[in-house]
Amino acid sequence: MMKFLKKEHLTRFFDAASAKMTVYVPVDSGKTTDYKAYKPGITVSRKLKTTRSAKDFFFPQTESLVEFKVNGKNIEIIDPRKEREDFAVFGVRACDVRSFAILDKVYLTDPVDTYYKSRRDHGLIISMACTRPAETCFCNAFGIDAAAPEGDVVFTETENGYAVEAKTEKGEAFLDSIADVFENAEDNIADESRTKIREIMAKLLLGNLDKTTFGGGKTEELFSRPEWASLSEACLACGTCTFVCPTCQCYDIKDYDTGHGVKRFRCWDSCMYSDFTKMAHGNPRLTQKERFRQRFMHKLVYFPENNDGEFGCVGCGRCLVSCPSSMNIVKVMKKLTEGENK
Ligand code: SF4
Numbered sequence: 001m002m003k004f005l006k007k008e009h010l011t012r013f014f015d016a017a018s019a020k021m022t023v024y025v026p027v028d029s030g031k032t033t034d035y036k037a038y039k040p041g042i043t044v045s046r047k048l049k050t051t052r053s054a055k056d057f058f059f060p061q062t063e064s065l066v067e068f069k070v071n072g073k074n075i076e077i078i079d080p081r082k083e084r085e086d087f088a089v090f091g092v093r094a095c096d097v098r099s100f101a102i103l104d105k106v107y108l109t110d111p112v113d114t115y116y117k118s119r120r121d122h123g124l125i126i127s128m129a130c131t132r133p134a135e136t137c138f139c140n141a142f143g144i145d146a147a148a149p150e151g152d153v154v155f156t157e158t159e160n161g162y163a164v165e166a167k168t169e170k171g172e173a174f175l176d177s178i179a180d181v182f183e184n185a186e187d188n189i190a191d192e193s194r195t196k197i198r199e200i201m202a203k204l205l206l207g208n209l210d211k212t213t214f215g216g217g218k219t220e221e222l223f224s225r226p227e228w229a230s231l232s233e234a235c236l237a238c239g240t241c242t243f244v245c246p247t248c249q250c251y252d253i254k255d256y257d258t259g260h261g262v263k264r265f266r267c268w269d270s271c272m273y274s275d276f277t278k279m280a281h282g283n284p285r286l287t288q289k290e291r292f293r294q295r296f297m298h299k300l301v302y303f304p305e306n307n308d309g310e311f312g313c314v315g316c317g318r319c320l321v322s323c324p325s326s327m328n329i330v331k332v333m334k335k336l337t338e339g340e341n342k
C-alpha cells in the first residue's frame with residue numbers, strides 16, 4: 001500500500017527508523033558523498049549518488065574470513081564473524097539496487113558466499129527514485145527504470161513530500177513498525193514524479209547507447225579487435241573504476257602472520273592490476289591491453305553469456321567521473337561499435 005511522508009517529517013522518519021536499526025544515509029564530506037550511520041543533527045545529502053556505491057555494505061573492501069591460532073602442536077580455528085544485526089541503507093538509486101541482483105548471481109549461487117549472504121539477509125534497501133538524473137547516467141540503456149527503483153522500500157520525491165511503498169515483505173514489516181510517521185495515500189501519488197523522471201531520462205544522450213555489438217556469444221567477434229590497443233593506451237592501471245563500480249566483485253585472499261597464528265582476510269582486487277590472478281607460473285595477462293580488455297569483456301560479453309543476457313554494468317556513470325584518464329565503459333562500447341576509424 002502506498003504511503004506518504006511529508007517533507008517536514010523526514011527527520012521524524014529517520015529518528016523512528018534509526019530507533020529500530022542502524023540506518024545509513026548519504027552524507028556530503030568535502031569532495032565526496034559517503035554513507036554514514038544516521039544520528040540526530042546529521043545532514044542527509046541531496047546529491048544524486050554516493051562516491052562509492054552501496055556494495056560496500058554487502059561486500060566490504062576488506063573482511064576477515066578466519067583466524068588460526070597456533071599453540072604448540074594445536075591449531076585453533078576461529079570464525080571472526082559476530083552476530084549480525086539488521087541495518088538499513090537509505091537513498092540507494094535504481095542503478096545501485098540493480099547491482100545487488102548482479103552481485104547475488106555471483107555470491108548467492110552455489111557455493112553460496114555466507115559472508116555476503118548474511119549481510120544481504122540483514123540489510124534493508126530503501127531506494128530513492130532519481131528526480132535529478134545526471135548527464136553521465138545511462139541505467140536506461142540496461143533496462144533500468146530510474147523512476148521506479150527496486151528495493152525493499154521505495155521513496156519517490158513528490159512536490160511536498162515522498163511517496164513511500166514497500167516492495168518486499170521485509171520492507172512491509174519495516175514500514176508497519178514505524179507506521180505513525182506516514183499518512184495513507186492514493187496508489188497514483190508518485191505517477192507525476194515518475195513521468196517527469198522518465199521524460200528527463202529519455203533526453204539523456206547516453207541512454208541510447210548501442211548494445212547490439214555486445215552480449216553472450218560475442219567473444220570471437222570482439223576478443224581480437226584492434227581497438228583494444230588504442231583504448232587501453234590511456235589506462236593507468238589505477239583500479240579506480242573497479243573500486244567505484246557497484247558490480248565489480250573480484251577479491252584477493254591473503255594471510256597475515258600475527259606471530260602466533262594467521263589471520264586470513266579478503267580485500268577487493270582489480271583485473272586492471274598486473275598481479276591480478278597471478279599464479280605460480282606467472283600472470284596469464286601480461287600487458288595492460290589484456291587486462292583492460294578483460295574488464296570490459298567480462299561486463300559486456302562473459303557475464304551476459306553466463307547470466308541469461310544480463311550485462312555486468314548498470315550505467316551508474318561512476319567510472320565516467322572517476323577515471324583520471326577519462327577512459328570508461330561508454331567510450332569502449334562506442335569505439336567497438338563504430339570501429340577504429342571513427
Ligand atoms: S580508472 Fe581509468 S586509468 Fe584507472 S584502471 Fe580504470 S580505466 Fe584505467
Ligand code: SF4
Nearest residue numbers: 245313314316317319
Ligand atoms: S562499469 Fe562504470 S557505469 Fe557500469 S556499473 Fe561500473 S562504474 Fe557504473
